[in-house]
Amino acid sequence: EPEVTQTPSHQVTQMGQEVILRCVPISNHLYFYWYRQILGQKVEFLVSFYNNEISEKSEIFDDQFSVERPDGSNFTLKIRSTKLEDSAMYFCASCYFGDQETQYFGPGTRLLVL
């Protein structure tokens, strides 16, 4: 069964450093998403991406964040200068069509900013 994969599973970084989180969505899916989950809290939407551009983003997704689909398979989230409060689980998700279609989530990357 196809699934969303994410790397790395864990990332520890120093405050102010740049991190890139990587995702491989399900191969025939067209919509891609990043969500985050701070420990013990609910999952929060960050950004959606379709047709090589951002289609929607939340207020969390400020200028420190960017997304890219550098090739036909990878989808990345970059945080330019990490802050302590960026520590969270980051989930990538994908779906085939968009609104009212099931989003399938990857296993997540646990980011710890020291």
Added chain:
Amino acid sequence: GESVGLHLPTLSVQEGDNSIINCAYSNSASDYFIWYKQESGKGPQFIIDIRSNMDKRQGQRVTVLLNKTVKHLSLQIAATQPGDSAVYFCALTGGGNKLTFGTGTQLKVEL
């Protein structure tokens, strides 16, 4: 803004009993609802979904009920098993393709 809440943070049930997890939402424009299961250290796993033109949908051992009048969603798990222990989130979309998640209910299955 959108808000999604759950009635109970923790639900404990005996193995074999039925479980009911509830969710309330505020946006009447919400048109697609999903239940996800999240085990410790893993990503949300799709369980079942329902569109706003339906009141009920059944899957294998799970049923989702939608009451649009009172903006309430529930997940029923029949014959709950130890493997059902997890956090359950309701999530919804409305007017866009982002998911808004609830705060989650921890389901604990006691042997």
